[in-house]
Amino acid sequence: MLKQKKNLIVLLISLTLTLFIGCFNSSSLNNNSNSSNSEHPESTKILPPEQTPNFALPIDCNLDQDCFIMHYVDLDPSSQVLDFGCGRQTYDGHKGTDFGISDLELMKVGFPVLASATGTVLRTRDGIADELVDNSQKKQAVTNKECGNGVVIDHGNGWETQYCHLHRGSIVVEPNTEVEQGTILGMVGSSGLASFPHVHLSIRKNGQVIDPFVGINTNAGCNQPHHSLWLESLYYTPTGLIRAGFASQPPTQTELWSGLYKNNQLSADIPALIFWVHVYGVLEGDVEKWQLIAPNGKVVFNQDSMLERSYRSWLGYTGKRKIFPGVWQGEYQLWRDQSLVFQVNREVLVN
Numbered sequence: 070m071l072k073q074k075k076n077l078i079v080l081l082i083s084l085t086l087t088l089f090i091g092c093f094n095s096s097s098l099n100n101n102s103n104s105s106n107s108e109h110p111e112s113t114k115i116l117p118p119e120q121t122p123n124f125a126l127p128i129d130c131n132l133d134q135d136c137f138i139m140h141y142v143d144l145d146p147s148s149q150v151l152d153f154g155c156g157r158q159t160y161d162g163h164k165g166t167d168f169g170i171s172d173l174e175l176m177k178v179g180f181p182v183l184a185s186a187t188g189t190v191l192r193t194r195d196g197i198a199d200e201l202v203d204n205s206q207k208k209q210a211v212t213n214k215e216c217g218n219g220v221v222i223d224h225g226n227g228w229e230t231q232y233c234h235l236h237r238g239s240i241v242v243e244p245n246t247e248v249e250q251g252t253i254l255g256m257v258g259s260s261g262l263a264s265f266p267h268v269h270l271s272i273r274k275n276g277q278v279i280d281p282f283v284g285i286n287t288n289a290g291c292n293q294p295h296h297s298l299w300l301e302s303l304y305y306t307p308t309g310l311i312r313a314g315f316a317s318q319p320p321t322q323t324e325l326w327s328g329l330y331k332n333n334q335l336s337a338d339i340p341a342l343i344f345w346v347h348v349y350g351v352l353e354g355d356v357e358k359w360q361l362i363a364p365n366g367k368v369v370f371n372q373d374s375m376l377e378r379s380y381r382s383w384l385g386y387t388g389k390r391k392i393f394p395g396v397w398q399g400e401y402q403l404w405r406d407q408s409l410v411f412q413v414n415r416e417v418l419v420n
């Protein structure tokens with residue numbers, strides 16, 4: 070079969086689906102009505118005057134292994150977008166940093182949300198369902214509760230952090246209690262206006278959003294010296310793999326965020342074998358290199374394709390009809406300016 074070229078015609082669908090990828094940046098959680106710092110003057114004693122806190126990661130995970138930064142703070146006050154790395158891995162008006170995990174199945178395993186700094190819990194909200202908001206109807210349903218299940222912490226001297234989209238029923242702290250840096254607040258979820266499981270962290274000083282990658286007392290623009298507020302060194306990683314695998318039909322992003330297509334075994338009866346990649350932060354001009362390798366070692370599909378526009382979240386796939394049993398391999402590389410950004414290999418047993 071493979072010797073005949075016509076039978077090698079492979080269904081290539083390098084299709085992009087951009088979904089609404091969002092999360093909300095509310096400065097309020099309305100379960101508890103009091104929102105003024107002035108009601109917690111005692112919290113100012115936590116820090117000496119003028120001391121700037123350092124912030125730890127708000128999630129217990131291995132960054133760039135089992136979690137990733139999906140969106141940064143939008144530094145552009147206009148309708149354009151700009152992240153601190155002079156890139157575009159943010160969206161208009163985004164007031165925080167989104168730490169994502171690959172899917173809802175992983176969410177059920179449980180990733181703790183941690184207090185980024187010592188302080189006093191001001192407000193919490195829980196009870197909102199974890200959903201993947203991917204259409205206007207679902208968006209409408211979370212009006213005024215866009216942050217979902219959340220926590221706000223006062224760190225004194227006007228510093229405040231807010232954690233959004235926690236897993237329903239997971240919040241374990243209460244208002245007016247002290248937390249240490251690293252205290253578990255709850256678990257990562259997808260509640261409120263979230264189209265993927267993540268924790269959104271907003272940092273504010275006297276009500277103004279501060280990008281922790283930029284710090285305070287810096288000049289506007291992305292090409293300026295930064296004074297990171299992070300406790301640890303974090304690298305700008307605007308592009309990376311969310312997940313990759315095989316399916317028997319073209320997947321959707323919502324299905325991938327849900328955690329579908331984790332099987333590494335498929336029946337030979339399937340109509341087509343689809344090799345897919347779910348990637349964050351692709352840019353116009355990036356080149357994807359695809360290979361599909363049959364159980365006999367023969368490369369049955371080998372193609373490069375250039376992306377025609379940028380996407381914060383990207384789903385690409387390729388596939389082949391008329392497959393036969395054995396271990397199939399997919400290889401994917403993403404290239405930018407003639408440099409390899411990342412590559413991923415996956416195998417599936419067809420039987």
Ligand SMILES: [Zn+2]
Binds near residue numbers: 140164270
């Ligand atoms: Zn966010």
